[in-house]
Amino acid sequence: MKFGILQFFSWPGRHGPLEDVYARALERIGIMDRGGFDAVWLAEHHFTTYSVCPSVHMVGVLAAARTKRLRIGTAVSLAALYHPLRLAEEVALLDVISGGRVNWGAGRGFAPLEFEAFGVPPAESTERFREAVDIVLQAWTQERLTYASANYRFDGLEVLPKPLQKPHPPVWMAATSAPAIDWAASRGFSILMDPHATTTELGEKRRLYARRLAEAGFSDAGRDIPMARLIAVAKTKAEATEVARRGAQWLLSAYAGPGHAKVLQTNPEKTMQVPTINHGEDPLGR
Amino acid sequence: MDHVILHGTPHELVDRIAALREEVGLNYLLAAPLSRESFRLLADEVLPRVA
Known part of the structure; x- marks a missing residue:
């Protein structure tokens, strides 16, 4: 790996x-x-x-x-x-x-x-x-x-x-959304997977990509598919949890900031991560 | 938080990464460390045990 x-x-x-x-x-x-x-x-x-x-x-x-x-x-x-x-x-x-x-x-x-x-x-x-x-x-x-x-x-x-x-x-x-995955696979491109998806979503997207790639006649074998993950490591579990909590807050602040305000107001389907916030859930709180 | 951020001790991270390999076919971990210590421990104690 x-x-x-x-x-x-x-x-x-x-x-x-x-x-x-x-x-x-x-x-x-x-x-x-x-x-x-x-x-x-x-x-x-x-x-x-x-x-x-x-x-x-x-x-x-x-x-x-x-x-x-x-x-x-x-x-x-x-x-x-x-x-x-x-x-x-x-x-x-x-x-x-x-x-x-x-x-x-x-x-x-x-x-x-x-x-x-x-x-x-x-x-x-x-x-x-x-x-x-x-x-x-x-x-x-x-x-x-x-x-x-x-x-x-x-x-x-x-x-x-x-x-x-x-x-x-x-x-x-x-490629974070299904249409983006479809397009990348249809062209035979490898994909980068986002850090904000849950583990379950990550698996679903990875399987969707593999299916679409096969349908388009491309092989999945041997491809590096980087999956981005936020990481908090510390000597103790409690310290790591605190680092993760601070990271979650940082991320939420960034996505709730002015750069994303219009997405939150008018177009919740633009990304995979913002709509989760828009629907009132903390994606990092699950 | 547990479903989005990989967090824990180095030993726990090694186990979480191994689980991701099984669950989602992880073959390339693109890690975004949330602290300087996270990067250091990732480099010194996690990566050598899973790469």
């Missing part, structure tokens, strides 16, 4: 200088590199102290420079928020600079504040995300990119650099 760390850049209460958050994260990444971890997976968020890392690709370059063997994952690049060519360029550059150590995780995102600030109508976010993924993969694998849609038109464009890994870095799609 493989181990990775989902690296947040949390700044709870804005305690201490923000640069210390990055220094501690980089120190931790060094420990991962020297230990038995497969990868660090960097989480992209915007406009929140829940995790202050608006560019996983920039931090990824820094992580790559300070490590020798650790794979550098994105969990995720919020693909709907990028121009797809800039995204293709940045991830490919990271792959080259890191010596071919990129695990590319892509996601649509779900925070209304992020969509609004970046000018992405939430109703179009799924389409934009899927198109961005298509364009990134084509930009990486075609010597010259020719592409035409309602949103983009490229004619024989040489997108550089190409990734070091061929045909391209391994790719995962963040």
Whole structure:
């Protein structure tokens, strides 16, 4: 079994200088590199102290420079928020600079504040995300990119650099909802599974993915399917429970914050985790 | 909380992870430690026993 760390850049209460958050994260990444971890997976968020890392690709370059063997994952690049060519360029550059150590995780995102600030109508976010993924993969694998849609038109464009890994870095799609799982499986993509699902939900989603993958004619064998889990470990059970309680509070505060207010009010089906809160249940209280 | 956050002593975590392998087919644990000690114990005492 493989181990990775989902690296947040949390700044709870804005305690201490923000640069210390990055220094501690980089120190931790060094420990991962020297230990038995497969990868660090960097989480992209915007406009929140829940995790202050608006560019996983920039931090990824820094992580790559300070490590020798650790794979550098994105969990995720919020693909709907990028121009797809800039995204293709940045991830490919990271792959080259890191010596071919990129695990590319892509996601649509779900925070209304992020969509609004970046000018992405939430109703179009799924389409934009899927198109961005298509364009990134084509930009990486075609010597010259020719592409035409309602949103983009490229004619024989040489997108550089190409990734070091061929045909391209391994790719995962963040998939928490049934439609997202269906789409990822239908395209043969591996998936990243979210940290907020209960164990029962995790099992249901994993089985759904396997079924859909088989229906689409793809094999499940040999795939790494990272399942994100929040972890509280301590020397005693009581201490670990207290760490878990504080973590639950931190998570709830983040999802009840202003970045998600519109989801909570108007569109409870946008994510797997927010509706649980919206329906009056504490997903971490069960 | 018990269904979303893996919490406990290092020994208990090893057992929980083994159970997840059986229950949901876990083959890649993407761990999000909730404290510095959680990361340290995960690296030093849990990972060597389950990887």
